[in-house]
Amino acid sequence: MTTSEVPLTQEKEQEKGAKAKGDRGFRRPRMLGAGKQLHAGPVTYVVLTVFALVSLAPLVWTAIAASRTDQRLAQTPPPLWFGGNLFNNLERAWEEASLGTAMFNTTLVATTITVGTVLFSTLAGFAFAKLRFKFSSALLLLTIGTMMIPPQLAIVPLYLWMADLGWSNQLQTVILPTLCTAFGTFFMRQYLVQALPTELIEAARVDGASSLRIVWHVVFPAARPAMAVLGLLTFVFAWNDFLWPIIALNQDNPTVQVALNALGTGYVPDQSVIMAGALLGTLPLLIAFLLFGKQIVGGIMQGAIKG
């Protein structure tokens, strides 16, 4: 370890003006005066490994517990390796805790919310980023300000209205309120400010293209990488949304989180089945992280740097 070692700071440069493809994992080695770059030492790897183990252990242990029997989980010491009861427990969670229905419902809900949020956010983000109109900066500030309002402020009236409409326990009650978000609008605005050249829009306008044609042929292609990342982030958010769904829905027509809540409050008192439910309800997102982890990480970092 020498004093001239300095953290890497290259990524910001790459990102400026670039069409950051949600791809921020890549680094160019930084050369300093003495030709040294800041490589991680063994201590860094040890500490990171500890963090990684703590991050993964509860998930691995969920799978271990889901593969055991309830009686085994009540004994000391707790099991540290997999047993043979996984499929039995998964099947019981699927049937008794309605996780089958729940997975289907959540997939439907999260997909609809994702499509709506990405579409509406791209349109609004484009307007805020590239179009001139009265009160645009005030409206943008207002949009950002709305992120501070907790969902608790809306749930009593929403609950009463949904009951009036006879919508209790129907999926549209959890889809509609989150179909368009301030975060998404701001996220797309921040991306399009730098990724979409204003001249491109003006050229299209000179050619006589209508607003909708410009959106379709110019904005959407330029926004595509950020739309994909926003889609992933929204899907994760929608899959895990908890407060409003547990109030609006019940075990007759649950989402995954509603079913897990029912499991946690004693709907099925068998711990190994509860763990099987938790595993099943998390698995789709873990698979998504395995496939698109790089893009999700990039999206969070991209949203942060300008936020």
Next chain:
Amino acid sequence: MKASPYAFISPFFIFFGAFSLVPLLYTAWYSLHNVQLSDLDNQTWAGLDNYQNLLSSDFFWNSLWVTLVIGVISTVPQLIMAIGLAHLLNYKLRGSTVWRVVMLTPYATSVAAATLVFVLLYSWDGGMINWLLDFVGVDPINWRESDWGSKFAVSTIVIWRWTGYNALIYLAAMQAIPADLYESASLDGANRWQQFRHVTVPQLRPTILFTVVVSTIGATQLFGEPLLFGGVSGSKGGSGHDYQTLGLYMYDQGWVIGNLGKASAIAWSMFLILLLIAVINLLVSRRLRKSQ
């Protein structure tokens, strides 16, 4: 072309109006009424009764205290660890993307799934944590029913889920720090720790403020973790109300006890607290900017 910007932003404002702004105002209206879940058609004017009721309720003050305590012990260590973790992730690493994705996996786990696992890890007998404590000679702790133990346990769930996420936010900010600041610091003979202390941390100040604000908003609304941590007595925050946060108190009053008017008053109290925090934050950041 003139109308189209408004057409493009209108979906957001229509949804915001219909599902946030109007309900927010109605919540204020309901908070001034007596609204019972069991008798929704019979809503009578109650003036400030619900608020007076809150101010004289020990459970309300308890829930504020619980929210504050859990907020502090879950946010402070979390953000400090996140800065440290970001610093490590900022080195040139083998497989840097893999490390980042691994640190983010707890974020993929829902509040419900994470809490259900932690409940089992913290269980009184046969739980992993008491078993490990036994090795170092600590007697088993009844995490679910103890005052500080339960607050600590609930906080660890929050810390587990959010540390990696915040680390990525700090990492993004660290990578935006100009390299020449480090070069001149090292020319001045600053060692690694001094560079971290005198270059990294001051440069991160706006980001730190941002994460503190976001975490504070999250902590004020904390709900799912204590609810599921308590199992059957979840909405009470355990039999001794040891982890009944403000969000949990609202849920308990509104949907377990069935007093939606009082629940509305609790929601507005939460909102007023957040507005107060926003004002404080504005003053602090203005002072920070002046001092720079």
